[in-house]
Amino acid sequence: MTNGTLTLTTAQAIIRYLANQYIVVDGVEMRLCGGGFGIFGHGNVTCLGEALYDARDALPLYRGQNEQSMGFAAAGYAKAWLRQRFMFCTASAGPGTTNLLTSAALAHANRLPMLLLCGDTYVTRLPDPVLQQLEHFGQPGLGVNDAFKPVSRYWDRITHPAQILQSLPAALATMLDPADCGPAFIGLPQDVQGWTFDYPLSFFAKRVHRIRKQAPDVAEVADAVALLKTAKRPMIIAGGGVQYARAVAELTAFAVAHNIPVVETIAGRANLLQDHPLNIGPVGVTGSDSANAIAARADVILAVGTRLQDFTTGSWTAFAPDAHIIGLNVGRHDAMKHLSLPVVGDAGLGLLALGAGLGGHRAADDWVGFAQTARAEWVAYTDQVTAVGNGPNSYAQAIRAVNDLCDPRDRVVAAAGGLPAEVTAHWQTRDVGTVDVEFGFSCMGYEIAGGWGARIAQFEREPDRDTIVFTGDGSYLMLNSDIYSSVLTQRKLIVLLLDNGGFAVINKLQNNTGNTSFNNLIADSPTIPAPFAVDFEAHARSMGAIAETVSNATELGAAFLRAKAADRTCVIVMKVDPYDGWTTQGHAWWEVGTPHISANAKVTAKHLEVEAGRANQRKGV
Numbered sequence: 061m062t063n064g065t066l067t068l069t070t071a072q073a074i075i076r077y078l079a080n081q082y083i084v085v086d087g088v089e090m091r092l093c094g095g096g097f098g099i100f101g102h103g104n105v106t107c108l109g110e111a112l113y114d115a116r117d118a119l120p121l122y123r124g125q126n127e128q129s130m131g132f133a134a135a136g137y138a139k140a141w142l143r144q145r146f147m148f149c150t151a152s153a154g155p156g157t158t159n160l161l162t163s164a165a166l167a168h169a170n171r172l173p174m175l176l177l178c179g180d181t182y183v184t185r186l187p188d189p190v191l192q193q194l195e196h197f198g199q200p201g202l203g204v205n206d207a208f209k210p211v212s213r214y215w216d217r218i219t220h221p222a223q224i225l226q227s228l229p230a231a232l233a234t235m236l237d238p239a240d241c242g243p244a245f246i247g248l249p250q251d252v253q254g255w256t257f258d259y260p261l262s263f264f265a266k267r268v269h270r271i272r273k274q275a276p277d278v279a280e281v282a283d284a285v286a287l288l289k290t291a292k293r294p295m296i297i298a299g300g301g302v303q304y305a306r307a308v309a310e311l312t313a314f315a316v317a318h319n320i321p322v323v324e325t326i327a328g329r330a331n332l333l334q335d336h337p338l339n340i341g342p343v344g345v346t347g348s349d350s351a352n353a354i355a356a357r358a359d360v361i362l363a364v365g366t367r368l369q370d371f372t373t374g375s376w377t378a379f380a381p382d383a384h385i386i387g388l389n390v391g392r393h394d395a396m397k398h399l400s401l402p403v404v405g406d407a408g409l410g411l412l413a414l415g416a417g418l419g420g421h422r423a424a425d426d427w428v429g430f431a432q433t434a435r436a437e438w439v440a441y442t443d444q445v446t447a448v449g450n451g452p453n454s455y456a457q458a459i460r461a462v463n464d465l466c467d468p469r470d471r472v473v474a475a476a477g478g479l480p481a482e483v484t485a486h487w488q489t490r491d492v493g494t495v496d497v498e499f500g501f502s503c504m505g506y507e508i509a510g511g512w513g514a515r516i517a518q519f520e521r522e523p524d525r526d527t528i529v530f531t532g533d534g535s536y537l538m539l540n541s542d543i544y545s546s547v548l549t550q551r552k553l554i555v556l557l558l559d560n561g562g563f564a565v566i567n568k569l570q571n572n573t574g575n576t577s578f579n580n581l582i583a584d585s586p587t588i589p590a591p592f593a594v595d596f597e598a599h600a601r602s603m604g605a606i607a608e609t610v611s612n613a614t615e616l617g618a619a620f621l622r623a624k625a626a627d628r629t630c631v632i633v634m635k636v637d638p639y640d641g642w643t644t645q646g647h648a649w650w651e652v653g654t655p656h657i658s659a660n661a662k663v664t665a666k667h668l669e670v671e672a673g674r675a676n677q678r679k680g681v
Contacts, residue, residue, distance in 0.1 A: 065258040070221040070248070073259050074177065075111040077228050078148070079118040082268045085144050092232070092269055093175070094137060094145050094520070095120035097130035101152020102191065103179020107253035108150055122516070122549060125541035127151045129509035131163020131174065133542065136506075136513030138172045139496050140471065143304050144271065146173040146235055147513070153179035153250065154192025158204050162503065164211040167243040170327075170500035171304075171367075171391075173235035176212075180205050180247040183219050205247040213242030219249065221257035236271050238304070238390040238406065273305075274390060276405030276413055284362075284386045284403050285417030291360035293427050294320045297343060297372065300327030301365020301389060307408030308492050311364065312336070314411045319422040320362070321431040323351035325372045326484050328365070330495040334488040340431045341438055344378055345371040345650040346481035346499075349441070350434035352648050355379055357430075362414075364388045365407045368397050371499060374648030377676040388414070398678060438646070442486050445643055448613045454641025455482035457613035458558055458634060459530070462620050463488050467525055471496065471514055474530040475506035478565030478642070479558070483530060485643050505539030507531040508555060512542040515551040526554055526624060533559040536596065540603075546629045547604035554623045555605075555631045556616070557596055564638035573654050573670070574662035581638055600631035607631040649673035 068076065081092040098121050100109050112121050124130035127149070134147040151157045157178040167174045181193050181203050189195050196202040209215050214234040216227045231244035288294060302311050308331055315322050315338045323343035324331055332339040341348030343355055355361070355378045363385055366372060373379070376398065387400035388410045395402035403410050444450060446460035459482055466472075468490035474483045475498035483497055496514060498506045511529035518527055536557050546553045562581035570580060577584040582591045600607035606626050610616045616634050623630035651674070654667040 062258075064261050066261055066264070067256050067258050069107060069111065069254050069256050070218060070224060071107040071111040071253045072114075073221065073257070073263075074224055074228065075108075075115045075119065076264050077224070079115050080264050080266050081232065082266060083144060083270070084268060085141070089268065090145070091118065092145060093119060094141075094147050094517070095122065096148035096150060096177075097122045097124045097133055098150040099124045099127055099130065099152070099156060101154075101156050101179065103153030103156065103250055104150050104177070104248070104253070105152070107250070108177060108248065112150075122545070125545055126539065127156050127159035128162050129505065129539050129542050131160045131176075132166065132503070132506045132509035132539075133513030133516070134174045135163060135167050135170065135172050135498075136473065136496065136510030137517045138167070138174060139170070139510075140514040140517035142306060142493070143173055143241055145517075146175060148175040148177050150177045151179065153181060154204065158207065161207060161211060164208055164243045164245065166498070166501040166503045166506065168211045168213065170498070171241045172243070173241055174243040175231060175235065176208070176243060176245045178205060178245065178247055180217060180249040182251045183249045184251055205245070208245040211243065212245040213240055214244040216245070217247035217249070218252055221252065221255050225259070225263060232269070236269055238272060238274070239392070273406040273409055274404070276388070276403045276410045280401075280403045281410070281413045281417060284388075284401055284414060287360055287384055287386060287401060288362065288414065288418060289421055292424065293354070293358050294360045294362065294423050295354055295358035296320050296322045297325060297361060297363040297366055298322050298328045298331040299325045299364060299366025299372075302328060302331050302407050303493050305365060305390065305407035307365070307406070307411060310408040310411040314415050317415060317422075318418055319425070319428055321354055321428055323347075323355065325366050326480060326497050326499045329484060329487070329497060330489045330491070330493050333490065333492070337432060338428070340435045342484045343372060344374055345648050346484050346646070347648060348438045348485060348646045350431065350438040352378060352646065353434045354431045358383055360384050360386065362386045362388060363400065364411065365390075367394045369500070370650065375651035376678040377649045377673060379678065381676070381678065441645055446486055452637035452640050453612055453634060454636055455479055455558055456486050456641065456643055458556060458616055458636070459483055459486045461613040461617040462528060462556060465617055465620055465624075466528060469494060469522060470526045470528055471518055472528045472530065473498075473507060473511040473514055475499070475510065476502045476504040476535060477532045477563070478560075478568070479530045479532060482643060485646055504535045507535050508540055508553070509542045511553050511555070512546050512551060515546065515553055516549075519551055526552070529553055529555045531555060531557055532564070533557065533561070533594070533596070534563045537594070540599075543600055543605050543629055543631065544603040550628070552627070553629045554620065555600070555629065557600075557631055557633045558636045559596065559633060560636045560638040562638070567638065568642065569652070572666070573652065574658075574660060574664070574666035596631070596633045605629040605631045607633065609633040649676070651677075
């Protein structure tokens with residue numbers, strides 16, 4: 061240390077910088093980076109590993125089993141902290157790093173902060189070609205890490221130690237920006253990681269960050285207020301951005317003050333509690349009859365903190381053709397979708413501004429009454445569908461059995477397949493921000509890994525609560541190794557493994573479009589001559605979990621209570637019917653590609669049926 065500088069390797073400087081970044085959450089100052097997930101290889105163990113060892117108390121490093129699942133865990137962690145904190149992932153050069161591509165895409169689609177510190181090829185090129193290096197004969201600077209450019213919000217390759225003076229603050233600024241939030245990728249060539257530089261001490265000074273709350277433009281607010289005042293049948297779509305803006309209180313107060321019914325997106329589940337009189341249910345393809353009924357009649361739709369993906373909009377058929385949309389969103393891109401009237405800014409500040417402009421203006425009681433009647437009918441239907449003994453074992457029955465016994469602050473995690481629809485339809489929210497249904501990228505394998513990351517975050521704030529994971533057998537077989545991770549790290553999960561014999565929801569889509577079951581269920585795979593059942597209970601036990609198999613939802617409820625009392629990860633296995641027991645109501649039209657011609661008459665008939673739904677598809681306004 062001389063003249064206000066400190067000589068460090070690139071890797072040492074990165075870790076020292078991260079350890080000195082802080083944020084205040086709910087009045088408590090804590091490190092912005094909660095630590096990281098890592099699997100070491102020759103591309104990161106010698107230099108970055110050396111630096112992380114010296115910082116192991118400040119930045120705990122969780123040993124991963126699979127790089128993709130590490131990324132999912134980092135995403136689950138960021139969601140649980142409402143994007144106020146993040147984890148890094150470090151992987152070796154080559155396949156270790158490319159395994160992170162899928163999880164980077166998931167974080168990008170869901171707008172989640174995640175820092176990727178990945179090994180890269182040598183800048184000097186003296187030892188080229190090295191182990192795991194891809195050679196591009198006409199572009200020697202091109203490597204596998206360039207594949208992260210489409211799935212990163214910030215991307216850089218460090219070719220000199222001084223570059224991190226600019227790159228690290230820029231990466232953090234991206235991850236903390238409400239509009240541009242997403243994964244930041246930093247490629248670390250193996251030689252550069254160990255090179256030294258005289259870094260200014262000021263670079264390592266403690267810094268307390270804050271997340272920007274951008275006030276909306278006055279003129280945009282005025283236009284939105286004027287439009288809302290013309291509404292006879294207004295509706296609010298509440299997305300995940302409401303929670304990330306920590307604006308649930310403002311949303312609820314706005315809806316109550318102006319008598320406007322609220323529907324939720326999949327990411328926006330747990331904005332309002334189940335029993336709130338203005339909570340009309342989830343909207344869209346995996347929605348509710350009640351929410352879709354008012355969506356089809358609403359004349360002005362205030363979309364708050366949602367990117368309006370196709371499962372929310374029913375591929376843009378869920379709304380009346382002449383309905384006007386107001387997009388209140390911190391991201392300009394999302395606020396302007398389908399010619400929405402944009403209000404670009406923080407959800408909470410935007411709702412306060414709109415409320416001030418509306419004054420005492422309220423929607424008509426008969427409109428709200430219609431919505432509440434529809435909601436009551438939907439709740440009655442879900443009570444029927446989830447009743448134990450009403451048909452064969454189903455996702456719905458399992459969900460309600462757990463829902464009735466869980467603590468209000470327990471966190472439920474699901475992703476991909478049939479469970480997101482069933483959890484969205486049937487999970488009764490008892491507390492705000494307790495539901496994580498990963499349907500932004502709809503990524504199989506997220507469930508257990510994302511649950512592990514969520515549990516790490518939950519343990520930092522509410523260690524006496526539980527993280528509950530719903531997964532099917534398909535996702536379980538795809539990525540289950542973080543059961544072992546949760547046991548090793550003593551971050552208990554309760555995993556509900558609902559076995560339907562394959563990829564049942566895609567088989568359902570296959571059948572619903574006139575196709576014959578083929579290669580989705582194990583029983584319908586022609587290259588499997590003698591199907592056999594996996595002993596999931598034994599498999600989970602082999603990774604250190606407590607495991608048991610139950611026959612029905614009543615037994616599942618009793619097993620769930622035993623899991624609540626247990627001291628480590630528990631896996632409860634139950635078979636469900638792959639054909640019957642699905643929730644048949646609550647769906648909006650969804651655009652899927654179907655064959656225009658087919659030798660199968662059923663396929664042709666279903667194609668015509670699908671195309672008929674296109675008549676309601678919005679083309680713009």
